[in-house]
Amino acid sequence: MSLTFTLSRKQSRDIVRHFIVLVSYIRQDVDLGVERDIFDGCLRQREEETTRARERELKRERELERIMQRLQKLDKETGEFLPSPSSVNSQAVPLSESLLSTVFTQRSPVTQNPLLSALLFSQKSQKPPSQEQAFSELLSLPDLQYYLDVLESEASSLPLDDITEICHQNLPEPQRENSTDALCGITQTISDSFEVAQPLSSIPSDPVEILETCIQMFSDPRNPTPSPSNTIYSCSTPENQVILPKCQINSSDSTLSEFCPYTINTSSLSKPEQLNRAPQTLLQFEECHILLGFDDSASVGSVDLEPSLYAADTLSNGQSDKDELESILSDYTDLLPLSLHSEAVEATLCETVTGAAEVRRVCRDEQRVQAMSLPFGVHDIINLPVEAFNETISSCKLNHTQHSLIRDIRRRGKNKMAAQSCRKRKMNSLTDLEEEIEDLKREKEQIKEENEKNTRELHETKVKLRKLYNEVFRQLRDEHENSYNPREYKLQHSTDGTVYLLSRRTADKTNTPTEDLPIAV
DNA sequence: TGGAAGTGTCATAGG
DNA sequence: GGCCTATGACACTTC
Numbered sequence: 001m002s003l004t005f006t007l008s009r010k011q012s013r014d015i016v017r018h019f020i021v022l023v024s025y026i027r028q029d030v031d032l033g034v035e036r037d038i039f040d041g042c043l044r045q046r047e048e049e050t051t052r053a054r055e056r057e058l059k060r061e062r063e064l065e066r067i068m069q070r071l072q073k074l075d076k077e078t079g080e081f082l083p084s085p086s087s088v089n090s091q092a093v094p095l096s097e098s099l100l101s102t103v104f105t106q107r108s109p110v111t112q113n114p115l116l117s118a119l120l121f122s123q124k125s126q127k128p129p130s131q132e133q134a135f136s137e138l139l140s141l142p143d144l145q146y147y148l149d150v151l152e153s154e155a156s157s158l159p160l161d162d163i164t165e166i167c168h169q170n171l172p173e174p175q176r177e178n179s180t181d182a183l184c185g186i187t188q189t190i191s192d193s194f195e196v197a198q199p200l201s202s203i204p205s206d207p208v209e210i211l212e213t214c215i216q217m218f219s220d221p222r223n224p225t226p227s228p229s230n231t232i233y234s235c236s237t238p239e240n241q242v243i244l245p246k247c248q249i250n251s252s253d254s255t256l257s258e259f260c261p262y263t264i265n266t267s268s269l270s271k272p273e274q275l276n277r278a279p280q281t282l283l284q285f286e287e288c289h290i291l292l293g294f295d296d297s298a299s300v301g302s303v304d305l306e307p308s309l310y311a312a313d314t315l316s317n318g319q320s321d322k323d324e325l326e327s328i329l330s331d332y333t334d335l336l337p338l339s340l341h342s343e344a345v346e347a348t349l350c351e352t353v354t355g356a357a358e359v360r361r362v363c364r365d366e367q368r369v370q371a372m373s374l375p376f377g378v379h380d381i382i383n384l385p386v387e388a389f390n391e392t393i394s395s396c397k398l399n400h401t402q403h404s405l406i407r408d409i410r411r412r413g414k415n416k417m418a419a420q421s422c423r424k425r426k427m428n429s430l431t432d433l434e435e436e437i438e439d440l441k442r443e444k445e446q447i448k449e450e451n452e453k454n455t456r457e458l459h460e461t462k463v464k465l466r467k468l469y470n471e472v473f474r475q476l477r478d479e480h481e482n483s484y485n486p487r488e489y490k491l492q493h494s495t496d497g498t499v500y501l502l503s504r505r506t507a508d509k510t511n512t513p514t515e516d517l518p519i520a521v
Numbered sequence: 522t523g524g525a526a527g528t529g530t531c532a533t534a535g536g
Numbered sequence: 537g538g539c540c541t542a543t544g545a546c547a548c549t550t551c
Contacts, residue, residue, distance in 0.1 A: 425543095
């Protein structure tokens with residue numbers, strides 16, 4: 001099980017630049033005080049978060065001042081006019097916009113890298129912002145500015161080690177202590193690892209294709225699989241392979257590999273060094289993470305990638321269909337941003353990619369499950385049949401807390417699905433009732449029209465009958481050829497069809513035809 | 522900024 | 537009595 005990409009020097013610079021953009025915006029987001037929304041109902045925690053937000057706000061203001069100073073300095077050096085409001089405004093851009101907008105520019109390494117851009121921007125609704133806006137936002141990052149400048153100007157001739165050293169020397173003292181070290185750490189890691197083997201142009205641009213490619217690689221029997229549940233990326237050859245552990249928020253696992261699933265070739269290292277390289281890489285990135293001001297204590301969002309991997313295995317075994325693929329892709333794109341170990345990025349990208357509330361809930365439950373070191377995931381806890389579930393939890397020796405947690409997760413998950421189905425039923429019922437109302441209205445209109453029609457026909461029939469009645473009376477003659485007076489006589493229709501001429505006086509008294517008077521017409 | 526819509530969760534009734 | 541499902545009510549978020 002391995003995923004292998006090797007890089008040219010230019011591509012490596014692009015990747016470094018890409019990491020810088022991402023890391024810088026993580027930092028920017030934290031500095032901006034963009035908070036991850038965690039609902040726990042605990043007032044004390046809210047107060048603490050409020051205090052933390054104030055501190056972030058103060059830090060953000062200091063950062064803004066530094067940015068303005070840096071921008072002015074840049075103007076003097078380049079002789080170009082850089083409108084300062086853009087950088088200031090960019091500080092107000094939420095990370096969900098600023099991060100995406102920046103890395104989605106045409107010249108962004110992310111967009112130049114189809115794999116990364118496809119994974120990060122799988123949502124069609126995310127439109128790329130203008131390049132100008134993104135560039136202005138990029139310029140708002142002083143550390144990044146230095147680093148990119150060096151990359152642009154000297155990277156073609158200098159080793160990456162020297163680049164990091166230049167960055168380190170050029171930055172002011174306080175910032176050396178922060179981001180530059182971390183960035184240089186990343187650079188050092190990547191600089192050890194480039195070798196051209198497969199052009200990036202061969203990487204598919206479509207996320208589904210990317211996933212399929214990954215699945216094929218994961219399931220390729222030619223690739224060794226040291227530990228499927230703990231490995232996502234490894235290198236091309238056994239000699240040069242560095243196994244990058246699966247990304248997990250709560251442990252010192254690979255963040256780098258999540259964003260850069262390329263080969264880290266350590267052929268120049270000895271075997272022990274090779275074995276140590278991955279932890280070093282991760283450690284460096286962890287240091288970067290910490291030094292850049294990320295708040296680990298508030299990090300939320302432990303994510304288990306195993307379901308996706310298992311599903312990928314299922315796919316590779318030919319048991320897949322399009323829905324499964326889409327589901328897995330969704331999981332994959334959902335989980336990808338969570339590996340940043342940053343609550344800000346996690347929250348923002350979670351909300352960007354999927355429904356925020358559900359993702360947060362899943363993240364919290366996943367975190368709890370992982371914190372308890374439970375051997376199964378939230379999905380299993382919720383969706384296993386009762387018997388299988390009871391069998392599973394009985395087979396594991398769980399303490400009371402673990403048992404309660406699992407029961408709680410299962411109860412809430414079940415109830416959540418029940419609520420969803422209940423609401424769906426309610427909506428369907430409402431829709432059916434509305435349709436029934438419309439049908440009844442239509443039926444009422446039809447009956448009304450029919451009634452009017454019948455009324456009209458009845459009226460016409462009465463008119464005809466009156467005319468006929470009068471005509472009959474007009475033609476009736478007695479034995480003396482005299483006509484009958486309609487006021488004294490009337491016609492009455494019997495059930496057998498016979499029409500009688502009745503005297504009104506007699507008919508009114510007896511209400512029946514008399515023997516002498518009836519005259520059949 | 523208020524309101525509508527959506528969602529998760531809890532409490533409760535009923536099977 | 538315990539478990540599950542359905543549903544009303546509430547809180548919260550997002551638009």
